[in-house]
Amino acid sequence: MRMRRLFGQTLRESPSEAEAISHQLLVRAGYIRPLAAGIFSYLPLARRALSKLETIVREEIEAIGGQEVAMPVVHPAEVWQRTGRWYAIGAEMGRFTDRTDRDLVLAMTHEEVVADLVRSEIQSYRQLPQLVYHIQTKWRDDPRPRAGLIRVREFTMKDSYSLDADWEGLDRQYRAHYQAYFNIFHRCGLDVIAVASDTGMMGGALAHEFMVLAPVGEDTLMLCDHCGYSANRQIAGFAKPEAVSELPLPVTRVATPGAATIAALAEFLGIEASQTAKAVFLVGTIPEGEQSVERFIFVVIRGDMEVNETKVANAVQAQSLRPATEAEIRAIGAEPGYGSPVGIHDALLVVDDAVVRSPNLVAGANEPGYHLRNVNYGRDYEADIVSDIAAARAGDSCPQCGAPLRAERGVEVGNIFKLGTRYSEAVGCNYVDAGGQSHPVIMGSYGIGIGRTLACIAEIHHDAQGLVWPVSVAPFQVHLITLGPEESEAAVVADRLYAALWEAGIEVLYDDRDRSPGVKFNDADLLGMPLRITVAQRGLKQNSVEIKRRDLTEREFVPLDTVVGFVKDQIAILEGDLAQRVSSVPYRD
RNA sequence: CGGGGCGUGGCGCAGUUUGGUUAGCGCGCGCGGUUUGGGUCCGCGAGGUCGGCGGUUCGAAUCCGCCCGCCCCGACCA
Structure with a gap:
């Protein structure tokens, strides 16, 4: 392809909307x-x-x-x-x-x-x-x-x-x-x-x-x-830290003014977040036949973990989830900031498996400014669904081997x-x-x-100058540029080389435009073809052209009569490098 | 859908706060010359309903209202 015929032009500056x-x-x-x-x-x-x-x-x-x-x-x-x-x-x-x-x-x-x-x-x-x-x-x-x-x-x-x-x-x-x-x-x-x-x-x-x-x-x-x-x-799953094993203690009501978040609550009572139960209020759209209905979903998770909404949606078979409004929360008998699974109604209760195994948690009392100590799953409330609904975070333990996740x-x-x-x-x-x-x-x-x-x-494949295509997907294998005025020796030789390369089955983008060297080199770098051939007086004095791989800095002068073979070899090397990446990958569920 | 930013020749921007001749600059584009190993240099030239509609005003790119579009963050996402 001759660049003076190529449809589309390069831009010196990228449009402002492009960020990636x-x-x-x-x-x-x-x-x-x-x-x-x-x-x-x-x-x-x-x-x-x-x-x-x-x-x-x-x-x-x-x-x-x-x-x-x-x-x-x-x-x-x-x-x-x-x-x-x-x-x-x-x-x-x-x-x-x-x-x-x-x-x-x-x-x-x-x-x-x-x-x-x-x-x-x-x-x-x-x-x-x-x-x-x-x-x-x-x-x-x-x-x-x-x-x-x-x-x-x-x-x-x-x-x-x-x-x-x-x-x-x-x-x-x-x-x-x-x-x-x-x-x-x-x-x-x-x-x-x-x-x-x-x-x-x-x-x-x-x-x-x-x-x-x-x-x-x-x-x-x-x-x-x-x-x-x-x-x-x-x-993603993770190995959840186990709670201490304790005998269930009687539920007691405790005043916790202003402790509407887990952090505030833990500090107020002088306990760990893992000793609390966090209530999260969602409304799910759940299909029923050709219709779908909205259901209130009351999620309970330990205070040291965060809810993974995808897991919740899967657990309740919901099409979509949204946060519940304060009015909806009060309608089921709960209280924003002080929610408790104890004593609620008309809600689908989903409890994380770690909560089930954690005794004597502090949960809300469903009234402002009060919590309940020693809430125990099974004794004080039961879930519609018990499932893993916690979000894995960096540093959590791998569910398979226990090492930290990244x-x-x-x-x-x-x-x-x-x-x-x-x-x-x-x-x-x-x-x-x-x-x-x-x-x-x-x-x-x-x-x-x-x-x-x-x-x-x-x-993945670019540098400060532009694209660096792997040869397998590059639009052309070779970017041929000629320096010097039209009708110069360089132009004539480049024309011949262009024809010879295509003749040999090599895909060539030929910058035959009447532009300065800087423009041509910069465009070649920007476009990112794997091989660049420069035909100019400098090399022609020794009857050779310069060849450079886009991904390397070295350049090499190659005698004109061996260029086609040299280029074929280079392409084979590039293709070989890619072929080496192909390997059999063990299957894992 | 929520939050933020932006919209002025093909691209990048200035001008808008404080309304006032023919709306500028760089790149790119065309022509002539020059240069030919890293976005040469000089001259001439073409190209814009200032996102749209409505309003205020003697006068709107500039002020007000509504709408549209684009980008970023979030929600969302096989």
């Missing part, structure tokens, strides 16, 4: 342009990089048996109504109507459509297992797009769907994806970790997220350096879900087994955010 480094660089270097919040156009440079990324994805998914399909972006509402998600998902879903007023949905994901497709195509166990995938545009009307391509509303996703007759088959396909995903990300030059994750709106039994560790990430991961435990903070930020670039039969049952996609019995197909779903992955690569 990948966002700044991709915009400055002329890869992407914003159209609206969370909606981008991809210019030729980005499109080429994305194509390479998609090729890697296709190779790895087809290597585990995937067959590419293409499913629609616009879906009739009925398929989403059948699985209930039309009702369960709120404003995030793009809805509109056609000219005859039929409800339509903009694809957020394709479980429904796959299930519908499978219903017509799969009848027998003989047709299973299957793995279909596509790379498709999705729309999620995210309330807050951010950080350029990291979190957008319109995005491209690879999603594959496994179809099996038995759970062992699902397990095989799940594990195959687990390894394939590592292969994909390693080939792109990304280190990722797989963490156990919440299943969220997808539902299902088990899920992993593939995370790139980066400060720009919006997920918090809890990691154990000792045993390798890793989980999204939303579901917290890190991460970007979710991929995820894998064991869906089971949720969608196949809802849509009625069944197969007949060898004995003639009908069963729902067992499904898995597996996503990779293509644009987000590209942004993560940029986030």
